[in-house]
Amino acid sequence: MHRGAKLYVVDPRRTSSARWAHAWLGLDVGSDIALANAMAREILDAGLQHDAFIARATMGFDKYQDCVAPYTLEEGERLTGVPASLIRQLAHDYARASRAQLCWTLGITEHHNAVDNVLALINLALLTGHVGRYGSGVNPLRGQNNVQGGGDMGALPNKLPGFQDVEDGALRSKFERAWKASIPPKKGWHLTGMFEAMERGELRNVYIIGENPAQSEADVQRAMHLLEGLDQLVVQDLIMTRTAEMAHVVLPAAASWCETEGTVTNSERRVQRVRKAMEPPAEARDDLAILVELARRLGHDWGHPTAEEVWDELRSLSPMHAGMSYRRLDTMGGIQWPCPDENHAGTQFLHARLWEEPVKGPRALFSVVEFEPPVDTLTEEFPIRLTTGRRLDSFNTGVQTRAFASPLRRGETLDISPEDGARYGVAEDEVVRVTSRRGSVVVPVRYDAGLRPGLAFMTLHFPDEVETNRLTIEANDPKSGTAEFKASAIRIDRLDSGSAGRRDKEWISA
Amino acid sequence: MKPATPSSMIEITLDTIRREVPHQFTLLQACRSAGIEVPTLCFLDGMTPASACRICMVEVEGSRVLVPACSRQVERGMVVRTDSERVRLARRMVMEFLASSVDLSLAPGAQEYVNRYGARPERYGSKDLPAPATVAQPVKVDNDLYVRDLSRCILCYRCVDACGEEAQNTFAISVAGRGFDARIATEFDRPLPDSACVFCGNCIGVCPTGALIFKSEHEMRRDGSWDESRQTQTDTICPYCGVGCALTLHVQDNRIVKATSPQDHTVTGGHLCIKGRFGWQFVQAPEK
C-alpha cells in the first residue's frame, strides 16, 4: 500500500482491512458468486480478458461466458447489494493490473456452496491470466498453522500424503509396499460425512486428535447429541476440552509446536520446523509416541521412530517433499513445496506451466457456477443475517487463547449496526435473546458502525459463556463438507423486564 | 542483498585502506563488509534508519561535521575514519549523555559502549554535585501483557516506526513533547487498552533497552527470579494461523517466560501478532 498497491476489500463487514482499502465492497452475505460473475461479465464487456492465456491454457471458456452473461452490473448490484459502479471499478482495476491476487479466508469457504465460491474466484484469475506468475494468483489464507500441512500429509478422506489419490491403484500400492500393509481402496469420510455416518449408526467409534467438535460444529446441539451416542469416543488433546470431557478415553498429548519435534506448513506452502522447547507435563506424550504405542498394543511394532525418521519416510513417498531434509529446512528457513530433490530451492508460486508454450499437462478448467443464496433464508420471523467469525486476539473455541489476559478481549457480544439497535430497541450492553431456527442464546449487544443494517456478527470464541453454534446451520457443502457458519437467520428479542439484562449482571447461556 | 556487479562497485577509503563496495551501500554496510565494527543503538537491520542516537558517527573527509554511518550512502572516493579522536569523543559523549539520563541496566549493548568509549556519566552529578536531569519516572503498568518503563527509553524511534509504517501500521504511539521532555506516548497519554494498540508487541521486539518489556519478565526481574543462565531459546513456529511466523521461545525452569521472533526470518521479519507474542500461556495453564 505504501508502495502503491491497490487494496479492495470485499466483505459484508467494514473491517479494519476495509478501512485501509481503496474501496470496500460491502456485499450481502453469500452473494460472492454473483459478484464474481458480474465482474467477469463486465471484464468481458470491456474486452479486458486475457485472450491469449484463455486460448492457450484454459478449457470451458465458452460455457463460462454463457454462464456469466446474465450477470450484468445491474443484476450484480441487485444480488449483492454492492453499487454497480464499484463492481465495475473493481473489475476494471483487477483486469488491468499487471499483477493481482485474490486472497480469501473462511468468508468464501464456510458456505453451503464453498467450493463453488472458490471456483468463481478461480474463474476470474483464469479470465485475466492472473495466475501462475510472480505476484499474481489465488491465495486461500489459512486459519491455522498447519491446515495446509494436514492436507499435505494425507489428512483428507481421499488422499494419501503428497495429494496422492487413495483410489489410484498404482499410488496406493507404492504406499502398501512401503508400509507392508493394505490400504482401504475407497476414500473415507470427511468431518461432516462422519457426523452423518454417526447419525445413520454406521460410525460408532471415534478417535479425535486435537479438535473440539463439541463446541466448534455448526448446530452444536446436534453434534453433542451424536457424540454422546457413540459406543466409544477417544480424544487425544493437550487440553481438557469439552469434547475430551465427553470421551471414554482421553490421551493427554504434548503441544506439537513447543513440546515435540516436527514440521508444519503455512499458507504459502512453506514447510518449517517446529522444535521442542520444553518438556510436556508428566502424563502427556507426544502424538507420535501415542500413535506408536497404540499400534504396539494393536499388535504392530513400529519401533520408536524419531520425528525426523517419520519425515524422511514421508519424503520417500511424497515426491513434492522429497528435497526437504531437516538439514535443509533448518538452514533455508523453510522450503515451499514442491521441492522434488535436494538441489531444488522450492517453489515460490504454482501453475507457472500455464504460461509455457505449449502448456504442459492439463489445461485449467473454467467452471460454470451460479449464485445461490444461503440456505437459512431471511423471513419476517428471522429477519437478521448472522455471520460468524474471529477476533484478532482469540482463536476458534478459545481453548488456547483464553489462557492469556488479552486487553482487547470483550467476551462474546452480538454485534449489530447502531441503526438496528434503534430499530429493535436494544441498547449497547443490553443482554438480549438471539434465536435461530435451531436454538437460542442470550448475549449482550454491542454496536459496530462497520456493520450494515440487517447484518449481525458473533464469534465462536466463548462457547462456555455463549454457544454461538447453537444458532448456526449445519448446511454443508457437498464437495468440501464445510458448514455454512457464515450465514444464519436470526431474530433479536429483548429479555422480559426492561431492567433485566445488563451485561454486568449474572447471565448464562440458555 | 544480491551480489553487486563490478560496474556498480565504487572505491572508498575506510581507515586508510581502499576498498571496493557496492554503490548502494551505506557507510555502515561498507564498514561491516570490511569487518570494521561501528557501534549502533537506534539502527536495526530491516528498518529505515532514524539516525537519532548518533553513536554510529564517523568522520568523512571534507565534511564539516561527523556523519551517521547508518544512513549515509557511500560516494565515490569517500575517505572515512571510523575511529579517530573526534569520532571517539562524539561516541563517548553520546554514551555519557545517555548513561547520565537513562537507565541502561537492561541494555547490555549500550553498557558495553559506555565502557568501550570510556564514558563517565558521573561527571554530570554525583554526591557533591547537583543531580543531573534524568528521564526517571514510574513504570507504566496498564495491562497484563507488557509494561512501559520509560526511564529506560533512549528515544531510538524504533517502537514508533514498528507500530507505524515499518511493520504494524497501527500508529498507537508517537513521540510526544519536545526536547528533553520528548517521550513515547499514546494520544493524551491514555492507557494502552484505551488506545489503538493491538498488543502485537512488535515494539517490544525492537526495543533495545528494555523500556518495553513483557510484564512476565518485568515481574520476574523485580522479584529476582529472572535468570538468563537458566534459560534456553528454541526456534519453532507459532501455533496459531497459517502465516507461519517463527517464534523463539525463552524457557526457564520448563516454563515459557517470553517469546521473540528472529528478525531475519523469511516470513515476517521478526514481527508477530498478539497471539504469537503472548498467546502461549495455554501450554502452561493450570487447567491443561
Next chain:
Amino acid sequence: MDLRLSTARESAAEREAVDALLGAEDREASNNPGRDLLLPALLAVQSRAGWVSEGALNYICRRLDVAPADAYGVAGFYRMLSLTPRPPAMAYVCEDLVCRLKGSEDLCLELERRLGPPTQPHRPGNSPWQRSACLGQCDRAPAVLVTRAGVDPEQLSMLETNPSQVLTAVEGRSLSPPPGTDRKIPQLDQKALRLLRRVGRVDPSSLSDYCKHGGYRALPHALHLGPEGVLREVATSGLLGRGGAAFPTARKWEAVANAKAKTHYLVCNADESEPGTFKDRVLLEEDPFALVEAMAVSAFATGCEHGYVYIRGEYPLAAERLAIAVAQARANGFLGARILGSEFAFDLEIRQGAGAYICNSLEGYRGEPRTKPPFPVISGLFRKPTVINNVETLANIPDIVLEGGKAFASLGTKDSTGTRLFCLSGCVRRPGLYEVPLGTTLGALLDMAGSVPEGRTLLAVLLGGAAGSFVGPEDLALPLSFEGTRAAGTSLGSGAVMVFDDTVNPKELMLRLAAFFREESCGQCVPCRVGTVRQEEVLQRILRGEKGSRKQEDLALLSEISQAMRDASICGLGQTAASAIQSGLARFGDLPAEGKR
C-alpha cells in the same frame, strides 16, 4: 487507515474552525484532504478555542485520516499549540537577550504579582501569560505577543510595552494596538537603499503603490530572459543565502531547475526565529509585494509550480500583510495560471508556522529536522525537489534580474556580493534594521546606530544571534562579510547584531543562551537533546562558582559537550548550541561569579 478514536467529540465551535479551513465534512468522499493541513487545522482550533481539546483532535484526525497518537505528537511539539485548556487571551512575554536588557524581567515580575506565575508551555495551567523566546521585535523591546482566541481571533505584537498595557490587553474584550508603534527604519532618509528602498515609503497593502515604486518590473523582465537567463544572472551575481548558511543561491536553483522528478516546490523560509533577528519581519510587513514578485521569478527560473511561505506564528502583522499582497497579486494576474499572459503558472500559499523545521512542519509532522543528504534540492517538501530560500535572499532577486548579476556583484566585496540587512539591538542609541554593503566594518555599522549610550562603554557584540559568537571592542575593524567574519572565527549568521555595554552581566547572557537552546531543542538526536541540558547544568555550576576547584574540569567538560553537539547533532541548532557560550566563556570566563547588573 483504521482510525481508533476515543469517544470525545468536538464542540460546534471547534468543528466550525476546522470546517472553515477544510470545508464541511463529506463522509462519502473517498479522498481526505492532505495531511499537510494538520498544522493549519490545529492552529485553526487553537485560535478559535484557545487550545486543542481531545474532541477537536479527534475531529481533525477523522478529517485528515491521521492517527490520534500521531497528531498528538505533532500538536505537542509546537509551543503555540496547547493540549490543555488556556484562557482565551494569552500574553507571550519575550524573555530573550535584548528584551531582558530592556526590562522584561521586571515586566514578568509585575505580571506574576498581578496574574500569578506564568503558564508553562505544554503543561496544564490557566494563567494568561507565559514566557517566550525571542519574538523578533528586538528594536522595540520589551515585546509581548498577545493572542485572543475566538470567532475573530486576534494577535497583537505589543512593543516597548509595560505591565499595564499587557494587563489591559489580556483582560480587555478585544485587542487594540497601543499608541506609538509606528515602524520607521533608521535609514528612512537615505537614497541608496536597495532592499529597504520601499520600507516606510509605500503603502504595504497597495499593489498600485508597489508598482509606482518600481514593483513588478523584474517579473516581466524575467519572463523575457527565460529561466536560463535568470539562472545566469543569479549565478553571475554571486548571491549567497541570507538565512545563515551562506550557500550559493544559484547552485540551489540550478539543482532544482535540472531535477528530473516532476513537481518542484519553492519554499520561502519566513520562520525567522534566531534571537536578535527581525529583518525578514520588516520586509514582510513593509514590502510584502516584493517577496511575492521575487518568489514568482524564482519559481519561473526553477520550474516550481507551487510555493509556500512558511511564516513565523509570532508575526501576525507580517502574515496579514502578506496575505493581502498574495490576494491582490492573484487578482491582478501576477500569480495563478498564465502569469502576465505567458505560459508560466505559479501560485503560493501562506502557512503559519508554529516553530521549527520547515519541510516536516509543512507536511504536518513534528518539526524535526531530516537527515541530509538527501538535500532538499533533491528530496525536499513532499520528497520532491525543493528550493528553500530565506526572505532576504529572495528580496535581492528583483534587482539582480533588473540590473544584471554583474551590477549586483559590484556591490560589497569580491566574495560577499551585494548589501546585507543587519538587525541592531541592545545597547545602541538607534536600534533597528540597517542595510549596508557587505564588507562594511562592524565599527561603521555601530556608528550608524549611534553606538552605546552616553557614558557607557562597549562590552561585546553578539554577532549572528544565539548561533553566532561574541566579538569585542577590539573587533570594530572587522569587515562584515562572509569571508571577513569567517577569517575572524565568527559568522554573520542571520544578521543579528546584539550590542551589550558595561552595564550588562555577561553571565546572565550565557545562562539565557543555554536556556534558549535547551528550550528550542526538538529532542530528536541525543547530542542536542541531552547535550543542551547538560550544557546548562554545567554552566550553572561554573557561574555559581561555588566549587572553584572544579571549575577547570567543568570548563573542559563544557568544551567536550560543545564539540559533541557541534560534531554529532543532526541539524544546525544543535551544531551551534554551544558556539556563543564557548566564545562568551573565552571572553568573560574570568569575571567574578556575582556580575554587576
